[in-house]
Every structure is written in structure tokens, then in C-alpha cells.
Amino acid sequence: MTAANNAISIERSLNKKTKPAQDQLGFGIYFTDHMFVMDYSVEREWHNPRITPYQPIVLDPAAKVFHYGQTIFEGLKAYKTEDGGIQLFRPRDNFARMNRSNDRMSVPELDIDVAIAALEQLIAVDQDWIPDLPGTSLYIRPFVIATQATLGVSPSENYQFIIIMSPVGAYYPEGINPVKIHVESHYVRAVVGGVGEAKTAGNYAAALKSQQAAKEEGYTQVLWLDGTQHKYIEEVGSMNVFFKINGTVVTPALNGSILAGITRNSVIQLLKHWDVPVEERVLSIEELYEAGRNGTLEEAFGTGTAAVISPIGEMNWNGEKLVISEGVTGQLSKSIYDTLTGIQTGAVADPFGWVKKVEVSEG
Amino acid sequence: MTAANNAISIERSLNKKTKPAQDQLGFGIYFTDHMFVMDYSVEREWHNPRITPYQPIVLDPAAKVFHYGQTIFEGLKAYKTEDGGIQLFRPRDNFARMNRSNDRMSVPELDIDVAIAALEQLIAVDQDWIPDLPGTSLYIRPFVIATQATLGVSPSENYQFIIIMSPVGAYYPEGINPVKIHVESHYVRAVVGGVGEAKTAGNYAAALKSQQAAKEEGYTQVLWLDGTQHKYIEEVGSMNVFFKINGTVVTPALNGSILAGITRNSVIQLLKHWDVPVEERVLSIEELYEAGRNGTLEEAFGTGTAAVISPIGEMNWNGEKLVISEGVTGQLSKSIYDTLTGIQTGAVADPFGWVKKVEVSEG
Structure with a gap:
């Protein structure tokens, strides 16, 4: 697909929504006035890119997304700068990861330049939806769904690529704060050879039961161990995870079952920039607990687009509790978050060249 | 929900579709004139059961099914008998399994009696869609999707339970015939502690890439090994799998990562009824190949709702080919299929009490 024969059409909403108060946004509850949609067919490949009023998706009940789960998503944010500008954080990395996920799930590749152009145009159309209260942002959710209406188990011949956007509130309205984590010893999120590395719906559905059980016991998130031996640390909830042990920051290496987080990568680059020792390697829950017991576990935090940094103040592994950094946010965690x-x-x-300014000539 | 306060409403289609020719049906391509829909909300639980004209599903783009994959499905068939009657095969077992899947995926339980009543009424309304050419049937696809339109990663507060139906052609129009199977040594379908036992969309999406690679090399299906050691046989494609070794029929035991097939269970009951030795146990690919090499592997077949029995004539494990039963359908496989x-x-x-007659007083 080339931009020339596939210019983005724009149909503007005639019924603008009332915007919610910026201190009442929550996460992913309100959506902007417009969305981006592009279709895929085997014959025409990706075509008909368009910005339309935010509206329902209309699908045949046999659409493959409902039955065989061929769907990919991404998450990134747009921010209002102090001078009134708009900027995105590493958008190209999100769409590059989306294509890696697409490949794993037999979904056709997207043209990253087309996707970014679409996103920038959508942001321009809905620019007055970007909140500016400290800590707020515009959360962006690109996703692909399989739309072919047949029940044979095979990759879909039709897809839609959609971008929706949601103004989201401050993750820490009262300041960054540690969470309590339950180490999951029974259920498994993903295994090497599976789809854990892909940002696909099934990984999230698979995590719900364990997450609910942890919540009922007062824990915010689950820490996942590897699916083969239940020994090695993988992720926490839907975040990557880092531990500062004896001055060195350790995070599980990308092994195929762990999501390659963009915040994760940013933290690693930032630590290297600061000359803080950082290691991507296998890390067993036993090694971590031993560090906790002998006093060398200094800090722990999750990383993800929603929270950016989520300090971990307490863990529970088979009933053994571990208080980390006296249950308060560690100094390094706080520095990374602030930066x-x-x-x-x-x-x-x-x-680092992470920021991409968005031009919004139109309003 | 009680039947009394929640009687099924019926809105009949005013535009009946033209029915396809019975020798051109294929699988899951054509759908009947009506569908069943029921809604779930936290406040009202399952409510508003209704038969409507077959029509698109209209969902907010933020509906959780698109993002976090909370969806369950089932597959069963209705058959026309020689005397013009209609019968289902073990429908209660399908809905019981659906509830086990629902539990694993944090989806609210369905009332099995309500589901069966809904299905019988839908069949009555669309009874003239059941084909009667030998080998044909009406394939029934009940499914649940998460419809709440928020992006937080948590179980949905809203769902729809839907039943659609598709007249399907003979699986073996030219007689039952063996397939070639590729043993997958790299990718993994599921692992113990994961969701392999649940009939949920993500398991099928996860299988597509391997399945496509096998197809390109001339194989019909993939044989999955366990996710932990890549040693033990689990399933073949989306079927369970059986091997007759030295007079005994062996099938992998249900370990949590294998789907508890209803055809699988029927085959086991039938073999016991026939006094054919049958074992549910762990079976390594090495043991199977050793049996193949020493001549004690007599037959192999997959079991599932679509094909019922799918004989396996050849396997390929890391380049080593194994021809089974001289590449033709084994005698026991054929007897099970016919019965x-x-x-x-x-x-x-x-x-066995497997068959359930459907009363179709209305037309």
C-alpha cells in the first residue's frame, strides 16, 4: 500500500461528546470523538484507511476474532507538553512490536509509516481530548482483529486495523506508591514456544483467574514464573519486572515467553546511560528470596506503559512474605520514574531520541 | 435465572436466505436464518434470552473480547434421522464443558438447562436447514464473548452468549481417508497450568503459525507435544489422538493442557463396551516411534466433532517418517467411525444414552 493511492479519508463527528473532568478519568473508560480504521483483504491487502466518528464495530457472528482469537494490540501514550505541544513516546517501537506480534499470530504485516501517519492524523483531529493535568495523558490503543466470517480453523483472510484513544488519569494521583505482589505457583501465563512474547488477547484472558485470586487476598498483581519449571521469574501482571540486588539491576532476559516491553527497554537504556550496572538474565524466585533474606535485595519495580514504574513493596511466595525497601518507593525507582x-x-x-513531536496544524 | 421470568422471545426473519446445495456446503461457511442471543450483566446476571434473525454483532471498539480475549466456544452437531427426526449428540456434555471453560476464563456460568432449551428452540425454528445428504449435519456453535467497553485488564462485567448454526457437508465425501501429520518440535500449543483444557479462542490463535507451516510442507495437521519437555503426545490439530499399539488403544491422559473431547470420551466408552483394551496415560513420541519401528503400531486416528474419526496414515517427526497401517484406514478406526x-x-x-431427540412441533 502506498500513501498516494490510499490517502486517509476523514469523516468528522457531528455530535461531539462532553469531555469528562480531568481528575475523574480513570483508565480506558472514556474514548475520544474519532477512531481510525483500515481494512485488509487477501486481494487488496491493507486498504481504505479512514478516520471516522467513534462508533461500534459491526461483525458477522462467525467473525474469526470471536472464535479463534486472532487479535493483536498495542498501547502507547500521547502527552501535552508545558508549551502546549503534543508528543508521543517511541511510537515506531510500538508498531514494530505489533508487526512481530502479527507475525507470530499469522496476521498480515502493517506498514509502520502508514500506521504512524494515521495515528498522528487521528491525534490532530482529536487533539482537544489530550488532558493536561499533571500525570494525565491520552492512552492510544491500536489493535487488529480477524473479521472473516467462516468457522474453519485457519488464518483469517480479512482483518481490521483500528486505533481508539482514551484520556487517562494520573496513575498515582497521590504520588508514586508501592504495590503488593502475589507470586503465582500454580497457574502459568506463557511458555517458551507459545505466544507469550506476542501482545495478543489470549495471553491476557489466560491471566485473569490468577489475577482475581490474588486480588481477593489483597494483592495488586501476580508475579509469573516460567511455564516449564515454575522457578524463574518472567513478568509481573502485565508489566516487566526489575530488581536491584546489591547495587546491580536485574531483569529477566527476553526468552520468547516474556513481552518485550518498550518501557523495559527504556529503563535498561536509562540505567546504562547513568552507569548503573544492569543485567538481563535468568533470575530464579529462590535467588530473589535469598537476596531478600540476606538484605541485598534493595528495590523492585514493574515497568509498563500504564504505570511507567510500579514499585513493589511486598511479595508473597507460597506464604513467605518479603518486604522490599521497607515497603516504600526506592530511590532508584523514583529517579527512573521521574526521568x-x-x-x-x-x-x-x-x-535518546525517544520523543516524537506531533504536528497539529489542523484543529 | 428461571425459565418462568425469562421465557425465550422469538423474532422471525422476514427475509429467508436461499439454501446452498447440500453437496456444496463445506464447513462453517453458510449460516441459518436465526441465532440465539442472551445477555449478562453483573446486576441482572444472564437475561433477555431471544431468538432473532441471523444478524451482525454490534460492539463498542473497546469491548474486552477484542483486547483481552475472554471468549469461550463449543461445537456440536444436529442430525436428520432416516425417519425425518432430529437428534443431537451429547449436548449436555458440551454445555457442561463450556461451564468448565467459563470457570477457567473467569466467565460467569451458564444454566445448562436454559442453554439446551434455547438450542432446541433454535433448531425447531431453523429445522429446514438441517441437511439430509449422507454425511451432512447441522454444525452448532455456541459461544460467549466479553462485551464490556473498558480497557482495564480484568474480567468483563458484561457478556453475550450466542448460538449460531451452519449446515455442513460430508467430511469425507469420497469415504474416510487417512491424513499426514507433522509432529511439532518447536512451537507449543499449551502447558500445564495454562488454558489448554479450556475451549477458548487464544488456544486456536496460538496454533495457526505451526499449522500453516505444516500445510506448506504437505501435512494436514500438527501433532502437539507437551509444553514442558516436548516429549509427550498431547493432541493433533484441534482433535484428540488415539494409537492402537499391540492390540491396546492408547490415548494421552487428560493432564490439564489437553482438551477433554466429547468424541474422545465416546471412543473410550465404545472401546470398553467392545472389550478392546484402552489406556489413558502419558505416551511419549519416542515410545510411539519405537512401536512404529518394531511393527506394533497398528492404527492411529484423531477424534473431534467435525471429522468424528480422522485416521492418520503418516507422521513426520524431525524428518523421520512413519507410515501407519500401510497408509490406509485401519479396521478398528473404520469400525469406530461407522458406529x-x-x-x-x-x-x-x-x-449409551448419548442421543437426544429434538421435538420440533413448530415449523
Whole structure:
């Protein structure tokens, strides 16, 4: 598909929604006035890119997404800068990962330039939806769904690529705060050879039961161990996870069953920039607990687009509790959080080339 | 939900579709004139059961099914008997399994009696869609999708339970025939502790890439090994699998990562009824190949609702080919196929209580 024969058409909403109060946004509850849609067929490949009023998706009940789960998503954010500008954080990396997920799930590849152009145009159309209260942002959800209406188990011949956007509130309205984590010893999120590395719906559905059980016991998230031996640390909830042990920051290496988080990668680059020792390697829950018992486990935190940094104050593994950093946010965790959110919102200089300014000539 | 306060409403289609020719049906391509729909909300639980004209599903783009994959399905068939009657095969077992899948995926339980009543009424309304050419049937696809339109990763507060139906052609229009199977050594379908036992969309999406690669090399299906050691046989494609070794029929035991097939269970009961030795146990691919090499592997076949019995004539494991039963359908495989399909269509007596006659007073 080339931009020339596939210019993005725009149909503007005639019924603008009332915007919610910026201190009442929550996460993924309200959506902007418009959405982006593009179709795929075997004959025409990706075609008909269009911005339309935010509206329901209409699908045959036999559409494959309902039955065989061929769907991929991404999550990223747009921020209002102090000078009124708009910027995205590493959008190209999100769409590159989307294509890796697409490949694993037999979904056709997207043209990253087309996707970014579509996103920028959608943001321009809905720019007055980007909140500017500290900590708020515009959460962006690109996703692909399989739409062919036949029940044979095979890759779909039709897809839709859609982008919706939601103004989201401050993750920490009262300041960054540690969470309690339950180490899951029974259920498994993913295994090497499976689809754990892909940002696909089934991975999230598979995690719900364990997550609910942890919540009922007062834990915010689940820490997942590997699916083969239940020994090695993989992720926490839908975040990657880092531990500062004896001055060195350790995070599980990408092994095929762990999501390659963009915040994860940013944290690693930032730590290297700061000359803080950082290791991507296998890390067993036993090694971690031993570090906790002998006092060398200094900090722990999750990383993801929603929270950016989520400090971990307590863990529970088969009944053995581990309090980390005295249950408060560690100094390094706080520095990473301040720096990353500062770069994202334009308050801190970006030496990494992560920020992409969005031009919004139209309003 | 009680039947009394929740009677099924019926809205009949005013535009009946033209029915396809019975020798051109294929699988899951054409759908009947009506569908069944029921809604779930936290406040009202399952409510508003209704038969409507077959029509698109209209969902907010943020509906959780698109993002986090909370969806369950089932597959069963209705058959026309020689005397013009209609019968289902073990429908209660399908809905019981659906509830086990629902539990694993944090989806609210269905009332099995309500589901069966809904299905019988839908069949009555669309009874003239059941084909009667030998080998044909009406394939029934009940499914649940998460419809709440918020992006938080948590179980949905809203669902729809839907039944659609598709007249399907003979699986073996030219007689039952063996297939070639590729043993998958790299990719993994499921692992113990995961969701392999649930009939949920993500399991099928996860299988597509391997399945496509096998097809390109001339194989019909993939044989899955366990996700932990890649040593033990689990399933073949989306079927369970059986091997006759030295007079004993062996099938992998249900370990949590294998789907508890209803055809699988029927085959086991039938073999016991026939006094054929049958074992549910772990079976390694090495043991199977050793039996193949030393001549004690007599037959192999997959079991599932679509094909009922799918004989396996050849396997390929890391380049080592194994021809089974000289590449033709084994005698036991053929007997099981004839008996099961005979019971399903009413041509053979049912000593197991598997068949459920459908009353169709209305037309």
C-alpha cells in the first residue's frame, strides 16, 4: 500500500461528546470523538484507511476474532507538553512490536509509516481530548482483529486495523506508591514456544483467574514464573519486572515467553546511560528470596506503559512474605520514574531520541 | 435465572436466505436464518434470552473480547434421522464443558438447562436447514464473548452468549481417508497450568503459525507435544489422538493442557463396551516411534466433532517418517467411525444414552 493511492479519508463527528473532568478519568473508560480504521483483504491487502466518528464495530457472528482469537494490540501514550505541544513516546517501537506480534499470530504485516501517519492524523483531529493535568495523558490503543466470517480453523483472510484513544488519569494521583505482589505457583501465563512474547488477547484472558485470586487476598498483581519449571521469574501482571540486588539491576532476559516491553527497554537504556550496572538474565524466585533474606535485595519495580514504574513493596511466595525497601518507593525507582515521565511530558531533555513531536496544524 | 421470568422471545426473519446445495456446503461457511442471543450483566446476571434473525454483532471498539480475549466456544452437531427426526449428540456434555471453560476464563456460568432449551428452540425454528445428504449435519456453535467497553485488564462485567448454526457437508465425501501429520518440535500449543483444557479462542490463535507451516510442507495437521519437555503426545490439530499399539488403544491422559473431547470420551466408552483394551496415560513420541519401528503400531486416528474419526496414515517427526497401517484406514478406526456416525444419525442403536431427540412441533 502506498500513501498516494490510499490517502486517509476523514469523516468528522457531528455530535461531539462532553469531555469528562480531568481528575475523574480513570483508565480506558472514556474514548475520544474519532477512531481510525483500515481494512485488509487477501486481494487488496491493507486498504481504505479512514478516520471516522467513534462508533461500534459491526461483525458477522462467525467473525474469526470471536472464535479463534486472532487479535493483536498495542498501547502507547500521547502527552501535552508545558508549551502546549503534543508528543508521543517511541511510537515506531510500538508498531514494530505489533508487526512481530502479527507475525507470530499469522496476521498480515502493517506498514509502520502508514500506521504512524494515521495515528498522528487521528491525534490532530482529536487533539482537544489530550488532558493536561499533571500525570494525565491520552492512552492510544491500536489493535487488529480477524473479521472473516467462516468457522474453519485457519488464518483469517480479512482483518481490521483500528486505533481508539482514551484520556487517562494520573496513575498515582497521590504520588508514586508501592504495590503488593502475589507470586503465582500454580497457574502459568506463557511458555517458551507459545505466544507469550506476542501482545495478543489470549495471553491476557489466560491471566485473569490468577489475577482475581490474588486480588481477593489483597494483592495488586501476580508475579509469573516460567511455564516449564515454575522457578524463574518472567513478568509481573502485565508489566516487566526489575530488581536491584546489591547495587546491580536485574531483569529477566527476553526468552520468547516474556513481552518485550518498550518501557523495559527504556529503563535498561536509562540505567546504562547513568552507569548503573544492569543485567538481563535468568533470575530464579529462590535467588530473589535469598537476596531478600540476606538484605541485598534493595528495590523492585514493574515497568509498563500504564504505570511507567510500579514499585513493589511486598511479595508473597507460597506464604513467605518479603518486604522490599521497607515497603516504600526506592530511590532508584523514583529517579527512573521521574526521568521517564519527565521525558515523556517534555519536562526533561530526551538524549535518546525517544520523543516524537506531533504536528497539529489542523484543529 | 428461571425459565418462568425469562421465557425465550422469538423474532422471525422476514427475509429467508436461499439454501446452498447440500453437496456444496463445506464447513462453517453458510449460516441459518436465526441465532440465539442472551445477555449478562453483573446486576441482572444472564437475561433477555431471544431468538432473532441471523444478524451482525454490534460492539463498542473497546469491548474486552477484542483486547483481552475472554471468549469461550463449543461445537456440536444436529442430525436428520432416516425417519425425518432430529437428534443431537451429547449436548449436555458440551454445555457442561463450556461451564468448565467459563470457570477457567473467569466467565460467569451458564444454566445448562436454559442453554439446551434455547438450542432446541433454535433448531425447531431453523429445522429446514438441517441437511439430509449422507454425511451432512447441522454444525452448532455456541459461544460467549466479553462485551464490556473498558480497557482495564480484568474480567468483563458484561457478556453475550450466542448460538449460531451452519449446515455442513460430508467430511469425507469420497469415504474416510487417512491424513499426514507433522509432529511439532518447536512451537507449543499449551502447558500445564495454562488454558489448554479450556475451549477458548487464544488456544486456536496460538496454533495457526505451526499449522500453516505444516500445510506448506504437505501435512494436514500438527501433532502437539507437551509444553514442558516436548516429549509427550498431547493432541493433533484441534482433535484428540488415539494409537492402537499391540492390540491396546492408547490415548494421552487428560493432564490439564489437553482438551477433554466429547468424541474422545465416546471412543473410550465404545472401546470398553467392545472389550478392546484402552489406556489413558502419558505416551511419549519416542515410545510411539519405537512401536512404529518394531511393527506394533497398528492404527492411529484423531477424534473431534467435525471429522468424528480422522485416521492418520503418516507422521513426520524431525524428518523421520512413519507410515501407519500401510497408509490406509485401519479396521478398528473404520469400525469406530461407522458406529459413532451411525449412532449420531440414528442408523445404529445407542446403548449409551448419548442421543437426544429434538421435538420440533413448530415449523
